[in-house]
Amino acid sequence: MKIIACYSNKGGVGKTATAVNLAYALAAKGQRTLLCDLDPQGASSFYFRVKPSKKLTETKFFEDVERFTKAIRASDFDGLDILPANMTFRDFDVFLSRMRNSRSRLKKALKAVKGDYDVILLDCPPNISTLSENVFSAADGIIVPVIPTTLSQRTYIQLEQFFQANKLPLKKLHAFFSMTQGVKSLHGQTMEDMRKQHKKRFLKTQIAFTSDIERMGVQRAPVMATAPRSQAAQAYGTLHDELMERL
Amino acid sequence: MSLTFLPSYLVRSDALDTLSGKPIGKLRARLTRGENDFPFKVLDTHDEHLRRRGICLVRSGSDLLLWPAAHGPITQYVGKDPVEFVTDLPDGPVRQALGAVPELRSLLPMAQGRMQQVLLALVDTEEKTRARAEFHVLTAQDGSAAIVQPQALRGYDGAYTQLIKALGACGAKTLTEASVIAALNPDHRPYVAKPDLKLGAKTTAYDAATGIIKAYLAVARRNEAGIIADTDIEFLHDYRIALRKIRSVLSLFKDVYKDKQTLALKQQFSDLMALTGRLRDLDVYMQERQFFFDLLPESLHAGLERMFQMFAEERTAQLATLAAHLQSPAYEAEITALINRFDTCHKLRPGPEGDRNAQTYAAKLIWKRYRKICQIAEAIDDQTEDEMVHELRIQCKKLRYLMEFFAPAFPKTAFKSLLKPLKKLQDNLGLFNDYSVQQNSLTAFLDSLGTKDHDRNMQLAQSVGALIAVLHQRQREERLKVVDSFAMFNSKETQQTFRDLFHGGKS
Numbered sequence: 001m002k003i004i005a006c007y008s009n010k011g012g013v014g015k016t017a018t019a020v021n022l023a024y025a026l027a028a029k030g031q032r033t034l035l036c037d038l039d040p041q042g043a044s045s046f047y048f049r050v051k052p053s054k055k056l057t058e059t060k061f062f063e064d065v066e067r068f069t070k071a072i073r074a075s076d077f078d079g080l081d082i083l084p085a086n087m088t089f090r091d092f093d094v095f096l097s098r099m100r101n102s103r104s105r106l107k108k109a110l111k112a113v114k115g116d117y118d119v120i121l122l123d124c125p126p127n128i129s130t131l132s133e134n135v136f137s138a139a140d141g142i143i144v145p146v147i148p149t150t151l152s153q154r155t156y157i158q159l160e161q162f163f164q165a166n167k168l169p170l171k172k173l174h175a176f177f178s179m180t181q182g183v184k185s186l187h188g189q190t191m192e193d194m195r196k197q198h199k200k201r202f203l204k205t206q207i208a209f210t211s212d213i214e215r216m217g218v219q220r221a222p223v224m225a226t227a228p229r230s231q232a233a234q235a236y237g238t239l240h241d242e243l244m245e246r247l
Numbered sequence: 248m249s250l251t252f253l254p255s256y257l258v259r260s261d262a263l264d265t266l267s268g269k270p271i272g273k274l275r276a277r278l279t280r281g282e283n284d285f286p287f288k289v290l291d292t293h294d295e296h297l298r299r300r301g302i303c304l305v306r307s308g309s310d311l312l313l314w315p316a317a318h319g320p321i322t323q324y325v326g327k328d329p330v331e332f333v334t335d336l337p338d339g340p341v342r343q344a345l346g347a348v349p350e351l352r353s354l355l356p357m358a359q360g361r362m363q364q365v366l367l368a369l370v371d372t373e374e375k376t377r378a379r380a381e382f383h384v385l386t387a388q389d390g391s392a393a394i395v396q397p398q399a400l401r402g403y404d405g406a407y408t409q410l411i412k413a414l415g416a417c418g419a420k421t422l423t424e425a426s427v428i429a430a431l432n433p434d435h436r437p438y439v440a441k442p443d444l445k446l447g448a449k450t451t452a453y454d455a456a457t458g459i460i461k462a463y464l465a466v467a468r469r470n471e472a473g474i475i476a477d478t479d480i481e482f483l484h485d486y487r488i489a490l491r492k493i494r495s496v497l498s499l500f501k502d503v504y505k506d507k508q509t510l511a512l513k514q515q516f517s518d519l520m521a522l523t524g525r526l527r528d529l530d531v532y533m534q535e536r537q538f539f540f541d542l543l544p545e546s547l548h549a550g551l552e553r554m555f556q557m558f559a560e561e562r563t564a565q566l567a568t569l570a571a572h573l574q575s576p577a578y579e580a581e582i583t584a585l586i587n588r589f590d591t592c593h594k595l596r597p598g599p600e601g602d603r604n605a606q607t608y609a610a611k612l613i614w615k616r617y618r619k620i621c622q623i624a625e626a627i628d629d630q631t632e633d634e635m636v637h638e639l640r641i642q643c644k645k646l647r648y649l650m651e652f653f654a655p656a657f658p659k660t661a662f663k664s665l666l667k668p669l670k671k672l673q674d675n676l677g678l679f680n681d682y683s684v685q686q687n688s689l690t691a692f693l694d695s696l697g698t699k700d701h702d703r704n705m706q707l708a709q710s711v712g713a714l715i716a717v718l719h720q721r722q723r724e725e726r727l728k729v730v731d732s733f734a735m736f737n738s739k740e741t742q743q744t745f746r747d748l749f750h751g752g753k754s
Contacts, residue, residue, distance in 0.1 A: 049375035073402035076368075076376045081401055220374070 001117060002247060003096060005139040007124040007132065010155040011041065013145045014178040017213050017223075018239075019123035020047045022143070024222035025240035027080035031118040034072065036083040038135075039125040045084035048075045049220050077225065081117075096138035128162055136168050141247045145178035145207070148190040160198070170201070174243055177206040203246075205239040207232065253397055255303070255315035257425040260384050260391040262417035263365060272409045274369040274377060281364035287385060288359040289427055290330065292352035293473060293482065295437050297345075301423030303394060304345070304354070305383075306330065307362055311341045312383070314422060318398040319381050330354055332479075351534070353479040358431035360387035369406050377406035380414070385431060392430035395419060438469050440485050446656040452608040453601035456500045459652055461589045463489040468582065475570045480530040483569075487527055490520045495648045499612060502600040509598070515585070522572055526565040528688060532558050542717045543710060550710025553703065554692070609653035614749040616646045624733045629726075633683070636729055640676035647673060661744055672736040675728050682722035686715050 006019040016039065023035040023044075037044040045051075050073045073082050099120060124135055136142060144159065146152050156175065163170050175198070180187050195202050207213075212223050212232040219226045224233040267276045287307045291297045297304050305312045305320070309327060312320035323341035331353045336342040365382040379398040385391060395414060399407035429435050442462040446455060467489040473482030494516045497509055504512070532539075536555055540548060572578055588595055600608060620642045627635050647669055654662055689711050696704050746752055 049371075049373040051373065051375075071402070074400035 001100065001120065002141075003099070003120045003122065003139045004243075004247070005122040005124050005135045005142045006145075007122075007135065007142050008126055008145055008155075009128055009132075009159055010152060011126045013147050013152065014207060014213065015039075015126065015145050016044050016047070016123055017216060018143065018145050018178065018207070018236075019044050019121060020216070021222045021224050021233075021236035022240055022243070023080055023121045024077060024224045025237055026119050026121065027075075027077055028224070029240070030079065032079050032116065033119045033121060034081050034083060034117045035075075035121045035123065037123050038131065039123050041125065043217075044123045045082055047216060047220055047222065048080075048082050050075070050082045050084045076221075096134065100138075128159075133166065136163070136166075136172070139172065141174050141243065142172050143243060144173055144175040146175050146194070146202075147179050148177050148187040148194065150190065153190060153194060156194070156198070160201075173201050174203055174246060175201050176203040176239060179209040180206050181209050203239065203242050205235060205242050207235050207239065253315065253317070253399060254301075254421045254423070256395040256397070256414055256419040256421055257427055257430060258393050258395055258414060258417050258419040260386070260393050262393065262414070262419065263367070263382060263384070265417050266367065266413055271369060271413045272406075274371055274406060274409065277368045277370050279366040279368075284361040284363040284386075286359070287362040288356040289385075289431065290354040291357045291428065292349065293355060293438055293470075293478070294352065294440055295357070295426075295428065296349055296352060298422075298426050298428060298437075301421065302345070303422055303427045304341070305362070305385075306356075311336075313341045313344055314394055314396060316344070316396060318379070319396055320383070320394075349481075351479055351481050355478065357428045357435075358385075358387050360385060360391075360431065362386075365393075369410055376400065377403040378410040380410060385427070387431040390431045390433055392427060394422070394427065438466075440466060440488070441651070442466065444652070444655060446605055446653065448606070450605040451597075451601060452500060452503045452603045452605050453597045455605035455609075455652070456496050456503045457589055457592065457595070459496050460493050461586075463492050464582070464586050464589060467493075468586075471573050474566075475573055477566055477570075480534065483523060483527055483530060487520060487523050490516055490523075492648060492652075494520070495645060496652065499616075499645060499649055500600075500608075501612075502598040504598050504601065505596045506598065508594070508596060515581075519581075522569055526562065526569055529558055529562040529565060533562065539714060543713055547710040547713050550707040551714070553707050554711060605653070606656045609649070609656055610749040613646065613649050613653065614745070616642060616649060617745050617749070620646060621737065624737065627733070628730060633726070636676065636679060636726065637683075639729070639733075640673070640680055643669065643673050643676060657748055661748060665741060665744055665748075668736040668738070668741060672732045675725060675732040679722055679725035679729065682718045682725065686718050686722070689715050689718070 004022070006015055006022065008015045019035060023033050026033040035044055035048075068083075071083060073084060074080075075082050122135055122139070124132055144156065146156050160170060160173070162168075163173065177187075177191055180191070191206070208231065210230070210232045212227050212230045216223050216226075222236075223230060224236055227233055263278065267278050285307045287305050290304045290306055290311075301315070303314045306325075309324055311323045311325050311330065313322075314320050321340045321344050323336075323339035325336065325339075330336060332350065333342070333345050333348040333354065334350050336345075363384045363386075365384060367380045367382060368376040369378040370376050378400060381396045381398070382393045384393045397407065397410055397414070426435075426437070429437070442465075444455075444458055444462055450458075467486050470482040470486040470489070473479070474486060494513060497504075497513045497516065503509075533555070540551060543551060587593070620639065623635060623639045623642060627639065647666075650662070650666060650669075693708055693711050696707065742754075746754055
């Protein structure tokens, strides 16, 4: 089982769109996937039309196996389930380690309901907190959308510094350029600089700013499902392939 | 993701209109109809083995579809060739799901028509799907119905419950309760090799005997077409068993009919069976082909090959003769007359025991037969002549038939506790007999070989001779088990149950 975190310490960079489409792509490729919606401002549950569960407001939640398995909702797509839990998780690291341990009660409970996932995808809130620290150490890979602007460049550097300060392996970071705009020459320049500066950290794929992605909010479904031939859908497909190759 | 393995349902085809017509709780049904329809055939064995297991198998073009499944049907590509026996199917999901099926029964088209797929989604106010069902609407000439595979979605148990409730309101039944074949063909009568015969407290021996014979005449008739078409060898087997059961009613139910009539009828049924004996023997040989080859070393296989080739030719000839007989006006007239006679009881006069209560009559017959078996068995040790073992086998068979005929008159569990060890004993005796019969018939086969083609016949004789030797050895092995098998059957409990059920508890 793999744990992938979708993370950015800056909001509005297309993080949730990435999580939603990546989850869809994983499931479409036959990986049994659980998308955990950990971002109270994000809306991955919203995109799958899953209503947030009222029962899930206690921080102790992850110690309660039964409540956890009951909170999972099937999406409309085969092989993709959603954990619509937007809150802070004090015990999130406990949860993640239990997901890894095949003998844990949590894992057994999931197996019993055929919820033995191949991939757990975490849509993380945009800050550096205890939660994100837990996520960083537990995840096999962290996918980081970066808008090629000077400001985003600075927040990305902060993230790398945080990793170094906390002795976390930098190679877990898989950044990519998000919401790129071909006409802006600044974007092109920034991308070139950053690729040089952070060798190996950036994926080749970039996701351009398109109206198809914007329309996801209206369609309330991954763009890969509603417009599979669109440029955006194909770019997410390539992003999935490239990321999975690296993991 | 689906939660568990859920049952499939059968529902009237207009249920889709009902379901999409009005809201289901707070949910609404959204239908997506498949653009095309496809030809389909429902496949099952003659005795509807799959239907009785609650399974529906459909062939559509090059695919097999099978319900129930986790969601949607299980499918397997099988290409253009017809599927006759499940054992011939290449390995795949449908083959695996079918599991153990009777190897000798072929799959027959039981209903056919056109099939359309319709997906139903129960959606909430956010247009989120909360439960799903896949409908396969089957339309045949005389009826239509839909197979429904509901799918629960994790976290939405309530919606699934509502879906099942709504389906129930439309008259949906699980595939274990309802027959797709019957829904598509209202005139269809399922074939039952062992009909359930009712025995009332006041039924007379005469009525019981007549009822059994009537039922088995009908069974025999249901097998004629399959014998003629050579669909599979079980048709002839069942046909023969039906006739044999009738004959045993005539000989076991002493004095139920007038003596003279009984004798004449017995002769008539024996004659009907005689025409089928050789073909059945050959069917068994062909079936055991591999077994025989495995018994002998490869150096002797050429002779066996030739023997089986001769058997195959003889079988073709025997089948043609029997098929012609079954299609002849004379046979039709004879069997119709028999059916009418047992239907109307015309020229079927009761004998001195005819008016006796069937149950007390049965108890008397079974007890007598059981005592006889014990007597024979007590005299058998490892040195006794084989003749006695054959006698024991015949008596056990008679006991078994008697018990099966009268089973409805006795307590089920106690009866079962007797039948199970009896069957085991019969298996041992049956093998002993089979090996013996095969030796005799192989010897006869050798004797029948002419003097022509001396060299090849020598080769054949060598193989068959070796085979007879092996079969003899096997027969000895079975013979050695007989004393123990009987002791296993005739335990203290068995003895007590026989006394309790058939002899008022007395010994």
